Amino acid sequence: MSISKNQLKLITSLQQKKYRQKHQLFIAEGIKVVDELLNSNLVLFHLFTTENQNNDAIPPNKTTLVSETELKKISTLKKPNKILALFKIPEEIKDKQKGLILALDGINDPGNLGTIIRLCDWFGIKQLICSKNTVDCYNQKVIQSTMGSITRVQINYVDLVSYITNTKLLVYSADMEGENIYKTELNPEGILVMGNEANGISKEINTFIKNKLTIPRFGPLQETESLNVATATAILLSEFKRTFI
Amino acid sequence: MSISKNQLKLITSLQQKKYRQKHQLFIAEGIKVVDELLNSNLVLFHLFTTENQNNDAIPPNKTTLVSETELKKISTLKKPNKILALFKIPEEIKDKQKGLILALDGINDPGNLGTIIRLCDWFGIKQLICSKNTVDCYNQKVIQSTMGSITRVQINYVDLVSYITNTKLLVYSADMEGENIYKTELNPEGILVMGNEANGISKEINTFIKNKLTIPRFGPLQETESLNVATATAILLSEFKRTFI
Numbered sequence: 358m359s360i361s362k363n364q365l366k367l368i369t370s371l372q373q374k375k376y377r378q379k380h381q382l383f384i385a386e387g388i389k390v391v392d393e394l395l396n397s398n399l400v401l402f403h404l405f406t407t408e409n410q411n412n413d414a415i416p417p418n419k420t421t422l423v424s425e426t427e428l429k430k431i432s433t434l435k436k437p438n439k440i441l442a443l444f445k446i447p448e449e450i451k452d453k454q455k456g457l458i459l460a461l462d463g464i465n466d467p468g469n470l471g472t473i474i475r476l477c478d479w480f481g482i483k484q485l486i487c488s489k490n491t492v493d494c495y496n497q498k499v500i501q502s503t504m505g506s507i508t509r510v511q512i513n514y515v516d517l518v519s520y521i522t523n524t525k526l527l528v529y530s531a532d533m534e535g536e537n538i539y540k541t542e543l544n545p546e547g548i549l550v551m552g553n554e555a556n557g558i559s560k561e562i563n564t565f566i567k568n569k570l571t572i573p574r575f576g577p578l579q580e581t582e583s584l585n586v587a588t589a590t591a592i593l594l595s596e597f598k599r600t601f602i
Numbered sequence: 603m604s605i606s607k608n609q610l611k612l613i614t615s616l617q618q619k620k621y622r623q624k625h626q627l628f629i630a631e632g633i634k635v636v637d638e639l640l641n642s643n644l645v646l647f648h649l650f651t652t653e654n655q656n657n658d659a660i661p662p663n664k665t666t667l668v669s670e671t672e673l674k675k676i677s678t679l680k681k682p683n684k685i686l687a688l689f690k691i692p693e694e695i696k697d698k699q700k701g702l703i704l705a706l707d708g709i710n711d712p713g714n715l716g717t718i719i720r721l722c723d724w725f726g727i728k729q730l731i732c733s734k735n736t737v738d739c740y741n742q743k744v745i746q747s748t749m750g751s752i753t754r755v756q757i758n759y760v761d762l763v764s765y766i767t768n769t770k771l772l773v774y775s776a777d778m779e780g781e782n783i784y785k786t787e788l789n790p791e792g793i794l795v796m797g798n799e800a801n802g803i804s805k806e807i808n809t810f811i812k813n814k815l816t817i818p819r820f821g822p823l824q825e826t827e828s829l830n831v832a833t834a835t836a837i838l839l840s841e842f843k844r845t846f847i
Contacts, residue, residue: 481820575726
């Protein structure tokens with residue numbers, strides 16, 4: 358067997374959000390990532406692999422054996438790793454989950470979103486709210502960097518302004534001019550908003566946030582750049598959770 | 603003016619560690635990063651730019667005006683941003699610095715090292731010890747992601763086994779089987795060792811570490827992947843520092 362022209366066209370198209378949405382499919386690559394997704398609630402659509410997989414989760418009629426050259430053609434990785442799988446995008450669950458909710462206001466970088474989803478998984482954050490202009494969580498780079506965590510966090514893309522204005526929960530944000538995070542009592546049932554990599558929280562949202570938090574800087578006062586959004590998220594989630602140990 | 607063949611050859615060679623070491627030069631790109639480095643103790647070797655820079659820190663005899671096409675040729679970025687500069691690699695300072703020392707045992711990814719250097723800068727960690735097999739801090743991807751922090755942290759490449767066995771300081775490490783970081787009293791004059799992205803701390807080093815620390819997992823117990831090394835470093839440095847606020 359090998360890849361048909363139509364399959365090739367489909368797979369390549371899925372590197373773009375509009376085709377992922379049209380076909381309701383996304384790409385995952387490499388043995389480890391694909392394995393984690395196969396062991397989740399996700400539904401496999403089709404799998405392309407350079408060697409037969411001994412895995413009951415993979416029905417033979419959903420497998421195509423391909424050559425290394427073919428895999429290279431369809432892969433988005435520099436070093437393709439034996440498997441490329443297409444999974445169905447699951448239906449969005451819109452339950453309100455308990456505990457701290459993380460909200461992202463315009464995160465652009467797929468690597469950052471991937472890291473943040475892993476952090477949610479680690480810290481038991483069950484719901485991640487993304488503004489509509491946040492990068493798509495089914496982007497292949499996000500999928501590769503979440504390492505399966507994406508199946509354990511409920512992700513919702515919403516109009517963030519209306520979400521923030523309609524909630525009764527306490528809303529926190531990371532802000533250069535906020536209160537010292539180490540000295541603030543944090544409500545474990547709140548919403549924490551993290552802003553865009555370059556511009557921070559957008560003005561429309563910022564107006565509605567009363568609880569601004571700052572990670573104090575210990576380095577030289579001068580012009581130390583702000584922390585990367587993923588590392589700042591790590592520190593803030595750790596602070597929200599540490600008191601409940 | 604434009605770029606000579608020899609300049610082109612030199613710049614391209616600097617993408618490799620052995621030529622950086624031979625010429626004792628490294629590459630920095632983009633207005634923001636280059637500006638930060640110009641405002642530091644670093645010595646500019648030469649600068650290539652698409653537009654005249656109004657900057658007293660740039661002597662005219664060290665500037666070459668280039669076309670967008672030429673800049674694209676020498677740039678390592680997808681979107682070159684007006685400037686590529688070569689700086690001299692400063693002489694290594696080997697002072698013992700006060701306070702917590704961070705040590706890296708075989709960090710491979712330049713982006714991770716860059717993020718960790720920024721974290722050191724933020725948290726006032728003055729000394730970063732790297733094992734010889736840790737990625738070179740003058741790698742262009744490290745330089746681009748440190749955003750100038752590299753000029754404010756003393757970085758030493760050492761034989762880490764001999765360093766760890768010869769120190770009188772308390773040595774901590776991040777470990778999946780360690781003590782709960784939130785419940786451990788942390789000595790602010792210790793050494794914190796972070797391990798390789800895939801394999802963690804190497805066996806030779808691990809033998810000598812008595813104080814192993816774990817960031818507790820709050821998510822589902824199953825197979826949540828470990829945290830990325832940069833985010834784990836962020837959380838650990840925050841814990842070491844938060845008590846001194």
